[in-house]
Amino acid sequence: MTESSLPGGSVNTVVRVGNTVRRTASARTPYVSGLLELLETAGWDGAPRHLGVDEHGREVLSHLDGHVAWEPRQPAAVSSDASMVAVARLVRAFHDLTAGSALAADQEVVCHNDLSPRNTVYRPVGGELRPVAFIDWDLAAPGERIHDVAHVCWQYLGLGPSVADAADAARRMRLIADSYGLGRRLRRGLVSTVLWWQDRCWRGIQAEADAGDPAMRRLRDAGAVTEVRTAYRWVSDHRDVLERALG
Structure with a gap:
């Protein structure tokens, strides 16, 4: 074929x-x-x-039919509040299914570890595009619930200098945490986990590129390291605003 x-x-x-x-x-x-x-x-x-x-x-x-949001410019419905609620609930659903399984080993759940609009399938629900499935599970591994929730906040909200309103981003982080059902104790560490992801990401790309990995070299040469480091600085600079909204 x-x-x-x-x-x-x-x-x-x-x-x-x-x-x-x-x-x-x-x-x-x-x-x-x-x-x-x-x-x-x-x-x-x-x-x-x-x-x-x-x-x-x-x-x-x-193959999962639908719209995969891999291009920079997307329909407004992809980044709407309703889609953030749906993403958080999808993550909670597969986390709950893996909790206590052999695949989760000694961790809370199995994490996807690469959740982003580019790895999400959207379909019309009630006349608007909504997330219905995740793809690219290659990095899935045992982990903590907050790891995936933080990755969702970073990637789906685009936390970084392109965010026009830090207060609104903070509100939407709260919306994601609420929709997932993340407890108050855990959400106190949500911003620090976003920063952990960003730091881990740029350092990992740099190290693997230096070691000769061709895919990581392409990412580095395309500016991925600089982009993620800039996003890290933005989250650090707005940490107080983001954390206050989480309560």
Whole structure:
């Protein structure tokens, strides 16, 4: 069957073949396939189905129809308050399904670890685009609930210098925490976890690029390290505003 490249992939080569997606397998593939099978068994529709390995050794996943928000400019509905509520509830749903599982090991849950609009499928719900599923589970691993919630705040709200109103970003962080059901004790650490992610991200790209990883070199050369460091400084500068809103 004809293969067509899918947009947005900056690390792995991803193609569509019919109603399937083919991705280069890695050492992470067995863990990710086990996670997707757990979510399928639970009847959760917020992730693709793992369909095995093809004749080229690539993992085969079901293709999820819908709008994937990988381009910089998006319909307003993608970043609306209603979509933030829906994203938070989707994250809570798969966290709850993985809590206590063997895949979560000694951690609270399994975290996606790369939640962003570019890894989200949107479909019309009540006449407006809303998030209905997550893709690109390659980085999924045991972790803490707050890790994914903080990543959602960073990526879906675009926390950084492009934010025009820090107070409104703070309000929307509160909305995400409330919609997820993040307890008061945990939300006190939400901003510091955003900063942890940003610091970890730019340092990881830099280190792997220096070690010769071609995908990380492309990211670094495209300005990713500078972009994330700038976002880190913005969150640091507005930390008080963000934390006060979380209560």
